[in-house]
Amino acid sequence: MSEYREISPLELCENPFRLIGDEWMLIGASKPDGTFNMMTASWGMMGIMWGKPALNCLIRFTRYTYEFTEASPRAAFSFFGNECRRQLGILGSKSGRDIDKMRESGLTPVVEDGVVWFKEARLVIFGKKLYAHDVTPAEFKVPDLCESVYPLRDYHRIYTYEIEKILVKER
């Protein structure tokens, strides 16, 4: 644990477009029985919601991870730089319903307080669930966008997490 330093959201010097969109993140949550799951995500945003530092992410209800984000009041968002790209590819293309994700990826999980994060991460954001709502087709102001993103009608649930803690790995 000592290789990580806690910083405040105000100290986070990251471009959110690169961080989430290019670097990707692993969203991880655990159930009270200790089981956990994680998936790769590249859609989301960071900013201020209801006066609080927050991270929004989108999880389709078809994901196994959805069961865990629904069950847990918290989630962790792990970022890895360019390392672990291959592992993030696996965790973003196979379901925890079908494979042992930890064995396939070789990552080292830390399960605590309703979340799972990874010792290989360079940055971990811990969030408390504040709000969740489902994408509603009728609310799209650009219907083509809805059609192109959801041809299978597998809509996302959009979660807002309050950022409670940020850990950065010391170099």
Ligand SMILES: Cc1cc2nc3c(=O)[nH]c(=O)nc-3n(C[C@H](O)[C@H](O)[C@H](O)COP(=O)(O)O)c2cc1C
């Ligand atoms: C680069 C990348 C980004 C992804 N972003 C998202 C996302 O933002 N939301 C989502 O629901 N799925 C996203 N996925 C797909 C899930 O990671 C993928 O379906 C995963 O296998 C789900 O695993 P699970 O069933 O164990 O939860 C992404 C996949 C990749 C490779």
